[in-house]
Amino acid sequence: MPITVETPESVADVVGALGDGAIVLAGGTHVMPRINTEPHDVSALVSLRRAGLAGIDLAEGEATIGAATTLAQVGADARLAFLRPVIESIASPTIRNLATVGGNLFVEQPYGDLAVALLALDAQVDVAGPGGSGSLGVADVTGLPAGHVVTAVRFALPAEFRYTKAMRRRLNSASIVTVAAVLGPEPRLALGGAGRKPIRSASAEAVLAAGPLDRERADAAGRAALEDAEPFTDAYASAWYRGRVLPVHVRRALIGEAA
Amino acid sequence: MRSRVIELTVNDEPRELLAPPGTTLLAALRETLGLTAAKRGCAQGACGTCTVLLDGEPVMSCLVPVETIDGATVQTLEGVAGPDGGLDAVQAAFLEGFATQCGFCTSGMIMAAEALLATNPEPTRDDVARAISGNVCRCTGYESIINAVLDAATRRTAAVS
Numbered sequence: 001m002p003i004t005v006e007t008p009e010s011v012a013d014v015v016g017a018l019g020d021g022a023i024v025l026a027g028g029t030h031v032m033p034r035i036n037t038e039p040h041d042v043s044a045l046v047s048l049r050r051a052g053l054a055g056i057d058l059a060e061g062e063a064t065i066g067a068a069t070t071l072a073q074v075g076a077d078a079r080l081a082f083l084r085p086v087i088e089s090i091a092s093p094t095i096r097n098l099a100t101v102g103g104n105l106f107v108e109q110p111y112g113d114l115a116v117a118l119l120a121l122d123a124q125v126d127v128a129g130p131g132g133s134g135s136l137g138v139a140d141v142t143g144l145p146a147g148h149v150v151t152a153v154r155f156a157l158p159a160e161f162r163y164t165k166a167m168r169r170r171l172n173s174a175s176i177v178t179v180a181a182v183l184g185p186e187p188r189l190a191l192g193g194a195g196r197k198p199i200r201s202a203s204a205e206a207v208l209a210a211g212p213l214d215r216e217r218a219d220a221a222g223r224a225a226l227e228d229a230e231p232f233t234d235a236y237a238s239a240w241y242r243g244r245v246l247p248v249h250v251r252r253a254l255i256g257e258a259a
Numbered sequence: 260m261r262s263r264v265i266e267l268t269v270n271d272e273p274r275e276l277l278a279p280p281g282t283t284l285l286a287a288l289r290e291t292l293g294l295t296a297a298k299r300g301c302a303q304g305a306c307g308t309c310t311v312l313l314d315g316e317p318v319m320s321c322l323v324p325v326e327t328i329d330g331a332t333v334q335t336l337e338g339v340a341g342p343d344g345g346l347d348a349v350q351a352a353f354l355e356g357f358a359t360q361c362g363f364c365t366s367g368m369i370m371a372a373e374a375l376l377a378t379n380p381e382p383t384r385d386d387v388a389r390a391i392s393g394n395v396c397r398c399t400g401y402e403s404i405i406n407a408v409l410d411a412a413t414r415r416t417a418a419v420s
Contacts, residue, residue, distance in 0.1 A: 003281040005326040025324070032322040033303035036283070045281070047327040072316070092393025094371060095304055097316040098323070171392035 003035065004044045008051055011128050011151055017046045018147045024048065026068055027098035029091070030107050046149075048102070053151055056080065061157050067102025067150045071114065074101060082161045086117045086180070089165040092172045102150040105141045109196050110174040110236055113165055116192035119200055120180035123155040142197065158182040164253040165192070166245060168236055176237045177246045179225075179253035183213065189221070189250070193242055194229035201228040204250065218254040222247030265329050269294070270338025278325050285309045285320040288335060296336035296366040300395075307394030310367035311335045317374035319393070336366040339373060348418070349373055349411040358407035360398040367394050372408045382412055 005025075006017045018024065021043030025031050034040055053068035058079050065074060074080055075087035075096065090096060090104075090113050104114040105125065119138040126135045129148035141150065160183040167173035178192030187208035191199045203224035211217060231242035262277045269292060276291045288294045288311070297320055300306035304319040311320045312334040339347050346354065349372050359365045368391055375382055375390035382390070387408045388401070396404060 005281055005324045007327055007329070025327070028322040028324070029304050029319075032283070032324075033305075035281070036302040036321060045324060047324065049327045088389075092307070093374075093390060094307060094310055094317045094319055094393040097313075097318050098304075171389060 003042060006044060006046045007049065008046065011051055011053070011149070014046055014048065014051050014149050015128055015130060015147065017044070018149065019044070022046050024149050026100040026103040027070060029095050029099040030103055030111075048100070048149070053102070054100075058157070062154060063157060064152050064154045065101050066152050067100060069101045071096040071099045071101065071104070074114075082158065083114075083117065085163050086114055086165075089113055089163075089167070089178075101153055105138060105150060105153075109198065109232075110176070110193045110234060112198065113175060113178050113192055116178045116190045116198040117161075117163060117180040118153055118155065119198045120182050120188050120190035121155040121158060121161075122182075122188055123153045125150055126152040126154065138198065139200070159184055162253045164249050166249050174234075174236050177231075177242055177249050179250050181208075181253055183208070183254075185209075189225065191225060191229060191246070191250075193237070194225075194231055194246060196232065199228055199230075201225040203227045208254075213254060215251075215255060218251040219247070221254060222250035225250045263326055263329075265325055267325075267328070267330075268332040270334055276325075280326070282325050283321050284311070284313070284323040284325045284328065284333070287325040288320060288333070294335050294337050297370075298363055298366060300363065304393075305395070306364070306367075307371065307391075308364050308367040310370045310394060312370060312374055315374075315377070317371050334370070334373075336369055339369065348414040349376065349408065352407040352411035352414060353404075356403055356407035356410055358399060358403045364394055364396045368396065368404055372411065375408070376412055376415060380412060380416060382409070384409065 008014045008017050023042050025045040025047045048068040053066040055066045056077050057064045071087050104112050124135045125141050127148050128151050162181040165178040166176040175193040181189040187205050189201045189204045204221040207221040207224045231239040233239045262279045265276050265278045267274050297311050298308040300308040302321045304322045309320045310317050314332050349369050371391050371394050387405045
């Protein structure tokens with residue numbers, strides 16, 4: 001199908017351009033493969049490149065990252081150094097120079113590792129649409145009706161952040177399982193590769209909240225995480241394998257490899 | 260659905276081209292500007308053979324609609340050699356280190372390497388592996404390519420000092 005490309009220069013114009021058959025184009029790493037190689041019914045791509053949505057702000061312990069900020073820009077920002085292992089676990093530098101923070105929220109697992117981290121960070125997602133602007137949680141983004149666009153993600157900088165991603169290769173590979181956690185009085189733990197969307201594990205969080213983190217509690221959190229997971233089979237790993245290794249990687253995320 | 264006039268600085272020269280709606284940067288380079296070093300491999304951003312530098316950063320040109328980058332600066336393999344056609348350090352190291360076999364990945368590999376060396380003139384072996392991790396080679400294998408990039412770094416550093 002022939003396709004037009006719009007390059008609006010404001011959020012209002014992005015929303016205005018999102019008519020029937022139009023979709024948002026951020027970095028293009030997820031949309032363009034489909035446009036290039038598959039039958040589709042997209043008639044217009046609405047690019048965010050000139051819409052003023054790239055940039056990182058930190059104020060009073062809260063980070064705000066524009067939706068069109070690239071993964072490379074996040075990975076290069078010293079103020080967000082805790083996210084560097086997340087960013088470097090995603091695809092390759094060449095892809096990260098295009099792929100965006102907003103786009104990562106819409107990528108189905110076993111991709112979308114930043115979305116897993118943002119879920120653990122309890123990030124708020126700012127959106128704009130025909131009815132105005134608002135915000136919602138990471139888990140609700142994929143239910144966003146057509147005509148809306150993510151403009152930014154916001155989260156409080158965590159005191160203690162943990163992350164691990166199990167891959168078939170050391171570099172540039174999809175997730176077998178991904179674990180992201182924020183520790184503290186109200187711990188949050190999110191899983192990738194454990195369902196087609198990133199999953200918050202309330203069961204593991206309850207275990208972590210019940211006492212100090214030691215090897216036994218980390219193991220128990222891993223077993224609990226399995227209760228909330230719905231592992232799937234794909235070319236990277238079987239559902240059985242994902243379920244088998246998930247508790248191990250939860251433990252490793254929480255207390256390290258050697259423990 | 261009109262074509263749009265797009266201005267790019269390609270290999271240090273201002274270029275103007277007429278882009279039909281939806282044209283990718285890769286298609287504009289190859290089919291309109293006649294610069295065929297960047298290849299169309301997978302068209303999905305998975306193989307890296309279309310890698311060029313967009314405003315100095317290595318990207319997969321098959322994933323970029325050219326209408327979204329009007330005014331940008333693009334560097335392709337054609338712009339890497341000297342004005343007299345002499346090979347640059349990366350090209351020479353690839354040639355002499357047998358880092359090319361069928362050659363289909365080579366232009367992308369070299370552009371990824373150029374981007375690495377521009378910001379990190381003395382990379383470690385691991386730095387090189389990371390830098391080319393989006394570029395797939397199916398014949399030479401990665402060892403000789405990584406060796407060639409390290410060799411190019413040494414040649415450049417030696418030339419400077």
